[in-house]
Amino acid sequence: MAMSKREPTKLVPVPSTNIIPERDVDKSPILECRHLGIDFGGLTAVNEFNMAIGRTEIAGLIGPNGAGKTTVFNLLTKVYQPTRGTILLDGVDTHSMSTVQVNKAGIARTFQNIRLFSNLSVEDNVKLGLHNHIDYGLWQGLFRLPGYWKGEKVAHDRAMELLSIFDMEDLADAKAGSLPYGAQRRLEIVRALATNPSLLLLDEPAAGMNPSETAELMENIVKIRDTFQIAVLLIEHDMSLVMGICEGICVLNFGQIIAKGTPDEIQANPAVIEAYLGKQKEG
Amino acid sequence: MKKLRNMNPAVRTNFLTYAAVLLAFAILQPMSMAGKLSPTLQGQLVPVCAYVVMALSLNLTVGVLGELSLGHAGFMSVGAFSGAVAASALQNAIPSAWLRLTVAMLIGALFAGMVGTLISVPVLRLNGDYLAIVTLAFGQIIKSIVENLYVGVDGKGLHMSFLQPTVKLGEGGRMILNGPMGIPNISKISTFLAGFVLIMVTLAVIFNLVNSRSGRAIMALRDNRIAAESVGINVTKYKMMAFVISAALAGAAGALFALGQNTIVASKFDFNTSILILVYVVLGGQGKMWGSILAASFLTILPETAMMRDLRDYRMLAYAIVLILVMLATNSPVLKNFFGKLLRGKDEAKKGGVK
Numbered sequence: 123m124a125m126s127k128r129e130p131t132k133l134v135p136v137p138s139t140n141i142i143p144e145r146d147v148d149k150s151p152i153l154e155c156r157h158l159g160i161d162f163g164g165l166t167a168v169n170e171f172n173m174a175i176g177r178t179e180i181a182g183l184i185g186p187n188g189a190g191k192t193t194v195f196n197l198l199t200k201v202y203q204p205t206r207g208t209i210l211l212d213g214v215d216t217h218s219m220s221t222v223q224v225n226k227a228g229i230a231r232t233f234q235n236i237r238l239f240s241n242l243s244v245e246d247n248v249k250l251g252l253h254n255h256i257d258y259g260l261w262q263g264l265f266r267l268p269g270y271w272k273g274e275k276v277a278h279d280r281a282m283e284l285l286s287i288f289d290m291e292d293l294a295d296a297k298a299g300s301l302p303y304g305a306q307r308r309l310e311i312v313r314a315l316a317t318n319p320s321l322l323l324l325d326e327p328a329a330g331m332n333p334s335e336t337a338e339l340m341e342n343i344v345k346i347r348d349t350f351q352i353a354v355l356l357i358e359h360d361m362s363l364v365m366g367i368c369e370g371i372c373v374l375n376f377g378q379i380i381a382k383g384t385p386d387e388i389q390a391n392p393a394v395i396e397a398y399l400g401k402q403k404e405g
Numbered sequence: 406m407k408k409l410r411n412m413n414p415a416v417r418t419n420f421l422t423y424a425a426v427l428l429a430f431a432i433l434q435p436m437s438m439a440g441k442l443s444p445t446l447q448g449q450l451v452p453v454c455a456y457v458v459m460a461l462s463l464n465l466t467v468g469v470l471g472e473l474s475l476g477h478a479g480f481m482s483v484g485a486f487s488g489a490v491a492a493s494a495l496q497n498a499i500p501s502a503w504l505r506l507t508v509a510m511l512i513g514a515l516f517a518g519m520v521g522t523l524i525s526v527p528v529l530r531l532n533g534d535y536l537a538i539v540t541l542a543f544g545q546i547i548k549s550i551v552e553n554l555y556v557g558v559d560g561k562g563l564h565m566s567f568l569q570p571t572v573k574l575g576e577g578g579r580m581i582l583n584g585p586m587g588i589p590n591i592s593k594i595s596t597f598l599a600g601f602v603l604i605m606v607t608l609a610v611i612f613n614l615v616n617s618r619s620g621r622a623i624m625a626l627r628d629n630r631i632a633a634e635s636v637g638i639n640v641t642k643y644k645m646m647a648f649v650i651s652a653a654l655a656g657a658a659g660a661l662f663a664l665g666q667n668t669i670v671a672s673k674f675d676f677n678t679s680i681l682i683l684v685y686v687v688l689g690g691q692g693k694m695w696g697s698i699l700a701a702s703f704l705t706i707l708p709e710t711a712m713m714r715d716l717r718d719y720r721m722l723a724y725a726i727v728l729i730l731v732m733l734a735t736n737s738p739v740l741k742n743f744f745g746k747l748l749r750g751k752d753e754a755k756k757g758g759v760k
Contacts, residue, residue, distance in 0.1 A: 220634075231635055239629055241628050250633070253621070253638055262617075263614065263620070316636075
């Protein structure tokens with residue numbers, strides 16, 4: 123596959139040995155949250171959220187419903203402005219950035235309830251992800267100047283290349299809203315990838331997928347990380363996926379981090395078992 | 406024909422739309438030249454073109470951007486008056502009628518575009534109903550401003566006054582715009598050919614926009630604003646772009662319309678006209694340009710025909726009823742499914758129904 127590769131990072135070898143807790147993170151993590159928190163009125167949704175993610179790490183964010191996982195995503199992408207704390211993306215404070223600027227700086231995401239441009243074609247959805255990487259303006263588009271044809275050609279080729287990750291090239295002309303559920307989830311990932319992120323946030327990517335689709339998704343997430351050399355942070359309730367591919371896991375409960383560590387450590391952690399995983403039934 | 410069938414459906418629709426407009430022109434123009442058209446129809450040729458462009462440009466805001474605008478006649482008004490004033494003031498400077506018309510339409514588009522830019526600053530912070538209400542108010546403001554504007558021309562150039570009809574003019578000066586009296590004695594320089602060209606230009610602008618990077622961004626805002634922001638699309642920029650282009654096209658249509666009339670007054674471009682244009686867009690189908698063209702043509706000509714003339718007073722009533730029926734029909738799943746099957750064949754209709 124002729125995927126244009128990001129410069130391989132020398133900082134962290136692949137597969138990453140880094141896991142979420144600060145103790146093991148390379149000197150320069152791609153994302154670092156310090157004392158992050160947000161209040162909605164009197165309600166503290168997230169508090170003292172400290173986390174760092176290595177440059178090519180697959181990290182998981184788990185916890186019971188309402189723990190604040192999606193809120194963390196919304197804080198990272200600036201859908202909400204944090205009440206407290208700092209977010210450092212590749213060492214840069216995202217304090218005054220908007221959602222659009224954060225995306226340009228390198229964070230792309232998918233949504234828990236799928237948000238595709240459902241009246242547009244699959245290809246156009248991906249091209250919208252490429253929006254800031256196609257360089258021709260309004261006038262070139264209106265008058266069909268050479269820049270338009272060149273830009274559209276590059277965008278088309280790139281979109282097809284990205285769609286080929288999930289073998290979706292044949293669906294390029296289909297309307298995004300008419301795709302089956304699983305394909306919509308995959309398209310959202312492709313669209314996010316098209317923005318050329320250094321950190322990909324996946325909000326329940328396996329929701330609604332059957333076990334074989336989930337297995338395929340797991341392979342693809344690893345493949346994406348290896349090909350694009352990016353970090354992935356995912357929220358997921360499917361423990362086979364989380365424990366299968368995440369190198370570091372962070373557990374949230376009532377807006378607080380209750381545990382961080384490798385999958386094995388998390389599975390053995392009594393606080394996590396109590397709050398989220400549950401005990402194995404005896405007998 | 407085979408080539409036509411293999412085309413991308415969107416491209417094919419665009420192509421057929423161009424072809425249909427060209428065909429209509431090719432049939433009507435010789436008939437009009439030979440005087441074979443009835444006087445009513447002959448008189449309606451230019452207004453029909455103007456209203457078609459109005460409907461197309463509003464469809465850009467409503468169908469492509471997905472925001473309801475209730476003040477579109479305001480932009481038409483700005484274009485009509487600026488265009489007509491320019492044409493009148495330039496009467497001696499530019500003797501060639503078609504060149505004067507072109508300049509007038511460009512000036513109309515420019516002024517309407519500028520007003521559109523001004524309006525879009527406060528308006529585009531709003532969404533949905535609130536945006537609609539503000540555009541409605543804007544239409545009224547434009548009407549009031551034009552009703553109180555007095556413009557005259559003399560050897561030194563244009564002179565303007567607001568609220569009071571005391572424009573001091575030099576030797577040989579004359580008034581052009583007389584406040585609520587509007588502009589009388591317009592030299593009718595609009596032609597059917599100019600109207601046809603404007604429709605084609607409008608179609609080209611809209612189709613080229615929609616199939617480009619900017620147009621995709623505009624449609625992304627319509628489909629899902631939050632997702633659009635998440636992939637780095639500047640919401641304000643693209644909303645404004647759609648709004649201003651729509652306004653400028655309406656301005657050009659306004660100038661075309663004005664220069665085909667004997668007299669224009671500000672009250673012509675009121676709330677009713679805005680609604681009328683919205684009716685064209687909704688009847689023709691949001692986002693469907695060929696629909697807008699058909700709806701605008703029929704609904705402009707129909708009330709003028711001898712058969713319908715007696716019922717003219719009930720026009721708005723009829724439109725309202727038709728609008729309600731269309732809304733009911735397009736939102737009924739049963740009918741949608743029925744038409745879906747009819748248009749796309751059974752398989753696809755089923756696919757659409759599953760979701």
